[in-house]
Amino acid sequence: MAKKRAQDPHETGRSARNNERGEGRSKMEEVTMKDKAFLNDLAREGAIAFKSGRLDRRSFLMLCGLAGVATLAVKVGDAEAAANEIVMWNWGGESEKCHGDAIGKPFTAATGLPLKFDTSGPLQGKIKEMVDSGKVTADVCDADGFDAIALGKSGHLEAIDYNIVNKKQIKEGSAWEFGVGVIYYGYAFMYDTKAFGDNPPKGWADFYDTAKFPGKRSLYKWANGSIESALVADGVPKDKVYPCDVPRAIAKIKTIKGDSLYWGSGSEAHDMIVNGEVAMGMIWQNRGKTIEERTNGRYKMVMNEAIAMPGAYIVPRGNPAGRDNVMKFIEQALQVDSQLMILDCLGMTPSNPEAFAKIPEAMQPYAINSAQNIDKVIFNDPVWWADNGGDAVNAFLEAIG
Amino acid sequence: MATRTSRFNPYWLLVAPAVLLVLALYVAPIVNVLLLSVTDPKPGLGNYAKIFESDTVANLIWRTIRLCLITTVAAVTLGYAVSYAMLHALSGVRRRMMSILLISFWISVLVRSFAWLMLLGHNGLVNGALLSLGIISEPLPLMRNELGVLIGMTEYMVPYAILPLLANMQGIDPRVTSASRSLGASSAQTFFRVFLPLTKPGIIAASLLVFISSLGFYVTPAILGGGKVQMIAEYISVQLLVTVRWGVAAMLATLMIASVLTLMYVLNRFMKLSVVFGGVAR
Numbered sequence: 178m179a180k181k182r183a184q185d186p187h188e189t190g191r192s193a194r195n196n197e198r199g200e201g202r203s204k205m206e207e208v209t210m211k212d213k214a215f216l217n218d219l220a221r222e223g224a225i226a227f228k229s230g231r232l233d234r235r236s237f238l239m240l241c242g243l244a245g246v247a248t249l250a251v252k253v254g255d256a257e258a259a260a261n262e263i264v265m266w267n268w269g270g271e272s273e274k275c276h277g278d279a280i281g282k283p284f285t286a287a288t289g290l291p292l293k294f295d296t297s298g299p300l301q302g303k304i305k306e307m308v309d310s311g312k313v314t315a316d317v318c319d320a321d322g323f324d325a326i327a328l329g330k331s332g333h334l335e336a337i338d339y340n341i342v343n344k345k346q347i348k349e350g351s352a353w354e355f356g357v358g359v360i361y362y363g364y365a366f367m368y369d370t371k372a373f374g375d376n377p378p379k380g381w382a383d384f385y386d387t388a389k390f391p392g393k394r395s396l397y398k399w400a401n402g403s404i405e406s407a408l409v410a411d412g413v414p415k416d417k418v419y420p421c422d423v424p425r426a427i428a429k430i431k432t433i434k435g436d437s438l439y440w441g442s443g444s445e446a447h448d449m450i451v452n453g454e455v456a457m458g459m460i461w462q463n464r465g466k467t468i469e470e471r472t473n474g475r476y477k478m479v480m481n482e483a484i485a486m487p488g489a490y491i492v493p494r495g496n497p498a499g500r501d502n503v504m505k506f507i508e509q510a511l512q513v514d515s516q517l518m519i520l521d522c523l524g525m526t527p528s529n530p531e532a533f534a535k536i537p538e539a540m541q542p543y544a545i546n547s548a549q550n551i552d553k554v555i556f557n558d559p560v561w562w563a564d565n566g567g568d569a570v571n572a573f574l575e576a577i578g
Numbered sequence: 579m580a581t582r583t584s585r586f587n588p589y590w591l592l593v594a595p596a597v598l599l600v601l602a603l604y605v606a607p608i609v610n611v612l613l614l615s616v617t618d619p620k621p622g623l624g625n626y627a628k629i630f631e632s633d634t635v636a637n638l639i640w641r642t643i644r645l646c647l648i649t650t651v652a653a654v655t656l657g658y659a660v661s662y663a664m665l666h667a668l669s670g671v672r673r674r675m676m677s678i679l680l681i682s683f684w685i686s687v688l689v690r691s692f693a694w695l696m697l698l699g700h701n702g703l704v705n706g707a708l709l710s711l712g713i714i715s716e717p718l719p720l721m722r723n724e725l726g727v728l729i730g731m732t733e734y735m736v737p738y739a740i741l742p743l744l745a746n747m748q749g750i751d752p753r754v755t756s757a758s759r760s761l762g763a764s765s766a767q768t769f770f771r772v773f774l775p776l777t778k779p780g781i782i783a784a785s786l787l788v789f790i791s792s793l794g795f796y797v798t799p800a801i802l803g804g805g806k807v808q809m810i811a812e813y814i815s816v817q818l819l820v821t822v823r824w825g826v827a828a829m830l831a832t833l834m835i836a837s838v839l840t841l842m843y844v845l846n847r848f849m850k851l852s853v854v855f856g857g858v859a860r
């Protein structure tokens with residue numbers, strides 16, 4: 178899984194750059210952009226028509242040739258494949274199997290379209306690059322809520338069609354114009370029961386208190402969750418965390434700077450905890466469950482005040498399979514059965530409120546939206562991160578460096 | 579000489595396809611990306627002003643230079659000792675040393691970084707042994723900090739130092755040191771007053787090569803630095819992928835390419851580049 182990032186939408190977007198370059202130039206590019214988009218659409222529509230038998234092969238190839246010669250953006254093979262499959266861009270590992278079983282199988286059964294994967298990790302910069310290049314090869318990205326807001330604003334995403342995707346199946350606040358919060362994951366922390374078994378830490382205030390709980394700490398390197406944890410530890414009420422007071426958070430983080438390490442991937446966070454490099458470590462809550470199980474409870478997770486992140490499905494603009502197909506895919510991902518399978522397989526917790534009550538007993542302590550956790554966690558504000566994340570990440574990197 | 583420069587050398591035709599390919603597929607895209615540094619987010623030198631305005635960028639550049647300098651000194655010193663030993667070893671031993679050197683040269687940087695973690699990490703072999711011998715009571719903080727990064731970088735760079743140093747040392751006439759000894763100089767005097775000055779071009783070439791190569795370290799600081807030792811390469815990747823500030827990333831990339839090219843130019847004045855990279859001296 179592995180997720181991260183944030184950005185400043187004011188500084189991005191080719192259109193924004195072009196506008197500042199001068200009117201004439203930008204108009205010309207706008208025209209070619211429109212041509213490109215039109216021919217792309219044409220090729221895509223053609224592919225769909227070809228697939229459903231409304232267009233013969235020769236005409237279809239001619240259409241592709243026409244579009245391809247003019248734009249270089251659509252290759253015959255691409256467009257031909259386009260209507261035949263959905264390509265999901267995710268983070269690899271277990272998720273390939275889990276997404277395949279939970280969403281891919283029922284989706285393929287219903288639509289006949291197979292699900293394929295690109296497991297290189299859809300970081301915001303990569304999605305932007307893909308759309309800007311005009312060579313879009315992914316249909317749906319397993320990204321973050323703030324990516325949906327930021328890339329939506331900069332014009333890199335297809336809008337969600339809420340005629341196909343049922344809003345009632347999405348947790349309140351996660352049905353955005355350019356993305357859907359399909360699952361939730363979170364930044365919790367774990368402690369070593371050998372060190373603190375008698376008097377366990379209960380929240381971020383204890384995490385940052387190295388006098389009362391001596392030992393090293395680990396935090397997420399790219400600021401998500403880390404900023405929020407510091408604010409809560411510093412006494413900011415849970416409902417006042419956003420907008421984040423970044424200087425205050427950084428001042429708090431600097432109090433443990435000498436005792437802290439920073440991780441960039443789930444496995445690194447895992448190693449730091451189980452190798453005893455830290456006495457308490459921040460961890461993605463699904464990874465924390467694995468550690469508890471594998472160490473027979475030697476390391477225990479604290480879900481209280483965990484920072485809950487909506488994991489967003491977003492669609493790069495001009496996706497090869499067409500908007501309707503990918504919307505059906507997102508709709509499938511929100512079905513209760515798919516949601517519970519993802520929970521079981523990946524530990525990513527449901528967004529569909531109907532699934533909350535069906536979270537199995539054993540998963541309750543680890544799930545964000547289970548009855549025992551939903552009021553204890555802090556829900557991330559993707560809009561704040563979309564607007565301020567770039568500055569926050571850089572300020573954070575400066576502080577820990 | 580005059581005829582050589584005035585007449586067209588037909589061998590250029592053999593090189594031309596490769597040169598054109600590199601220009602079209604490598605240089606042009608790079609220039610395209612580097613141009614972002616003066617166009618994104620708005621045209622002008624705003625990104626370059628950040629070097630002077632932003633502490634983050636200034637600190638980053640300074641930290642990168644500092645770590646690379648320390649790595650250079652450490653790697654060249656170690657490399658000098660190894661090359662010296664190789665020079666004086668029997669030819670069979672030298673061959674074996676050379677193969678070990680080349681094998682270590684080919685091991686991936688990722689594998690090496692994780693190997694260091696297993697060796698010197700919190701629960702690593704060294705700390706484990708020292709703890710069980712009762713020499714220390716707490717594991718030594720050898721990894722996940724600046725020391726860890728320096729150890730990892732130096733180890734990676736030693737072969738880069740050895741190759742040009744060895745090439746240089748092998749070019750020194752052994753009779754010179756014999757003459758020095760026969761004229762009554764002690765072995766220390768011979769080394770410091772005869773041999774060492776003769777290896778100066780090798781030392782300079784090795785230092786520049788190691789320094790240039792260290793500038794781009796990405797994996798080692800990311801894994802061994804515990805997240806606190808950011809160098810330029812990792813910062814560029816964060817600006818590209820996470821904060822999506824391509825202008826800043828392109829500015830830093832331009833800076834790096836410019837410094838590398840400048841250093842290459844300097845290097846070329848001390849030692850023909852072809853020699854450093856294994857070619858034949860002319």
